[in-house]
Amino acid sequence: MFEKTRTGYNKKSNSIPIIIETQFLIPSFILSLIFAVMQTKDDLQLRWWALEAKLVERFGKKPDLETILFLIGIQEFGGIKEKFTKEQKQDLMHVAVCSLLSSSGYYLLEGKDEDGWPHFRQLKPMPEMNAIEQENFLKDYVLMYFENHEFL
Numbered sequence: 001m002f003e004k005t006r007t008g009y010n011k012k013s014n015s016i017p018i019i020i021e022t023q024f025l026i027p028s029f030i031l032s033l034i035f036a037v038m039q040t041k042d043d044l045q046l047r048w049w050a051l052e053a054k055l056v057e058r059f060g061k062k063p064d065l066e067t068i069l070f071l072i073g074i075q076e077f078g079g080i081k082e083k084f085t086k087e088q089k090q091d092l093m094h095v096a097v098c099s100l101l102s103s104s105g106y107y108l109l110e111g112k113d114e115d116g117w118p119h120f121r122q123l124k125p126m127p128e129m130n131a132i133e134q135e136n137f138l139k140d141y142v143l144m145y146f147e148n149h150e151f152l
Contacts, residue, residue, distance in 0.1 A: 044136060047143050054151065065135060068142055072096035079116055091117065100141040101126075 056062050063071070073092030074080060076099045084092065098107040098120035107120040129137060 044140060044143075048139050051143060051146055051151075065138065065142070066093060069093040069096040069138075072099065072142070072145060076118060077116065095120075097138070100138070100145055103141070103144070 051068075052062055055068070070089060070092055073094070073096035076095050077092060081088075095118055099109075099118070101107050102109060102120065105123055106126065108123055110119050110121050112118050127137075
């Protein structure tokens with residue numbers, strides 16, 4: 001369709017132009033780092049999809065991250081009720097997050113109250129992350145949880 005000339009492109013041939021204004025040379029170590037990050041992210045996504053598939057097989061529905069945290073919270077709470085209030089559901093997700101992150105020293109289980117609810121103390125601050133990084137951070141801990149409980 002376009003033909004390259006000294007002054008630009010003329011509409012003459014059937015080829016599609018690829019216009020590159022400038023070329024950038026990226027050092028190989030930076031490319032290696034970029035590919036390593038992409039591979040790690042891809043690995044996390046593949047492992048996450050495998051977990052989702054197992055949970056769909058077990059429960060018949062694809063759960064989102066909040067639902068999975070809720071399930072972990074129930075497991076860690078140790079008590080199954082017919083109904084949980086909205087506040088209790090939020091508390092169960094908090095229990096899940098604290099339980100997951102306690103393996104890396106972010107939280108410490110201090111004990112349970114008279115109703116059986118676990119109470120945690122934060123030992124160190126969470127790293128600064130944007131929303132996507134936070135989600136991937138939690139997903140990685142969720143995957144470790146299910147691996148440690150021999151579900152994966």
